Amino acid sequence: MADIMKIFLRNGAIRAAPVRTDAAMAYATERMKSRFSRLPFAPTHAIVAVFAGRPYIGARGGDYSENEARLRLACDEFSGLHPEYLFYVSANAYPLPAVQAARLAGLGWIGLNGLLNVPGVGSSVTIGAVLTDLPMPVGEESGYCAQCGLCVRSCPTAALTRENGVRRFEREKCLSHRRQKEGLPLSREGYYGCDICQDVCPYATYS
Numbered sequence: 232m233a234d235i236m237k238i239f240l241r242n243g244a245i246r247a248a249p250v251r252t253d254a255a256m257a258y259a260t261e262r263m264k265s266r267f268s269r270l271p272f273a274p275t276h277a278i279v280a281v282f283a284g285r286p287y288i289g290a291r292g293g294d295y296s297e298n299e300a301r302l303r304l305a306c307d308e309f310s311g312l313h314p315e316y317l318f319y320v321s322a323n324a325y326p327l328p329a330v331q332a333a334r335l336a337g338l339g340w341i342g343l344n345g346l347l348n349v350p351g352v353g354s355s356v357t358i359g360a361v362l363t364d365l366p367m368p369v370g371e372e373s374g375y376c377a378q379c380g381l382c383v384r385s386c387p388t389a390a391l392t393r394e395n396g397v398r399r400f401e402r403e404k405c406l407s408h409r410r411q412k413e414g415l416p417l418s419r420e421g422y423y424g425c426d427i428c429q430d431v432c433p434y435a436t437y438s
Contacts, residue, residue, distance in 0.1 A: 234312070235247075235249075235278065235309065235312075235367070236248070236278075238305045238308045238309065239278065239280050239305050241305075242301045242302070242304045242305045243282060243297075243301040244280035244281060244282055244301070244305075244359075245281055245282065245283050245349070245352060245356075246280070246281045246338045246339075246349060247278055247279065247280040247281070247338075248278070248279060248336035248337050248338055248369075248370055249276050249277065249278050249279070249336060249367045249368070249369050249370075250276065250277055250279055250332050250335045250336040250369055251275065251276055251335075251369055252267075252274050252275055252276060252277055252327065252362065253275075254335050254369075255277065255327045255328060255331060255332040255335055256327065256328075258328040258331040259326065259327070259328050260328075262326075263325070263326040263327070263328060264326075266325070266326035267326045267327075270319060270326075270362070271317075271319065272317045272319070272364060273364065274317075274319060274362035274363055274364055275363075275364050275365075275366060276362075276363055276364075276365060276366065276367055276369075277324075277327055277332060277360045277361065277362045277363065278360065278361045278363065278367075279324065279327075279329075279332050279333050279336045279338060279358065279359075279360045280298075280301075280302065280305075280358070280359050280360065280361070281333060281338050281339070281347070281349055281352075281356050281357070281358055282297075282298055282301070282356060282357045282358075282359065283352055283355070283356060284355060284356070284357065285355055285356075285357065286298070286323075286357050295322035295323045295357065295359070296322070298322040298323070298357055298359040299320060299322035299359070301359075302320045302321075302322060302359050302360075302361055303320055305361065306318045306320050306361050309361065309363070309365075313365055316363055316364050316365040317363060317364050318361050318362070318363045318365075319361065319362040319363070320359075320361055321359060321360050321361070321362060322359050323357070323358065323359060324358050324359055324360040327360055327362070329347075329358040329360070330345065330346065330347045330358065332358070332360065333347050333358050334347065334372060334373045334374075335369075335372045335373075336369070336370065336372070337370045337371050337372055337373050338373070339356075339373055340373040340374050340375055340376055341373075341374075341375050341376065342354065342375075342376040342382060342428075342432060342434070343376060343378055343380065343382050343383055343391060343393060343398050344382040344391060344428035344429070344432070345398075345400055346428070346429065348376065348432070348434045353429075353432070353434055354429050354432065354434075355429065376434070378393070378396070378398075379433065380393060381431045381432065381433065382427075382428035382429075382431060382432055383398075385427050385428065385431045386427065386428060387406070387425060387427060388404045388405065388406060389401075389404060390402070390404035390405040390406075390408075391428065406425050407425075407426075
């Protein structure tokens with residue numbers, strides 16, 4: 232298992248760890264579950280990888296091609312080591328719910344803004360995965376943030392709210408979501424939304 236993790240690190244990931252797909256898919260939407268059922272084989276595990284930085288954002292959406300290239304290089308090595316097993320590359324972890332899969336793999340914790348925070352890096356990361364039927368041991372899952380509430384109080388459209396300790400996210404209010412789904416112009420090249428929820432987080436650049 233250590234050798235598999237080293238392969239990911241050698242190909243550009245800053246962290247990588249395995250997770251059971253059934254544990255991750257417990258957080259999946261119906262659309263994700265439908266897509267998972269149509270994969271070319273039935274993966275039992277996924278090796279989740281975290282890459283530093285954000286994907287390039289353009290008029291047609293986020294570009295995860297660099298992640299895909301890195302994951303394919305790792306996948307070629309996995310196939311050489313374990314030719315009896317199957318591997319499937321997903322540059323953005325889809326159809327796994329990426330953030331929850333990374334949390335369950337122990338790669339970081341989830342903030343009130345719903346984003347993954349990776350120790351030492353923060354939330355400016357992308358998540359990819361290699362799905363496989365190779366059995367492997369999984370580690371201890373991470374948790375959630377300490378709920379200081381800065382991201383909630385700073386959200387300009389009140390897309391994030393918290394009441395009695397329960398976080399709510401109204402997707403249709405989020406500037407990032409609206410710019411992706413409604414075709415609104417980008418606020419600036421390379422960014423979907425306002426990013427305030429990341430900028431104000433005390434763990435945005437360190438942990």
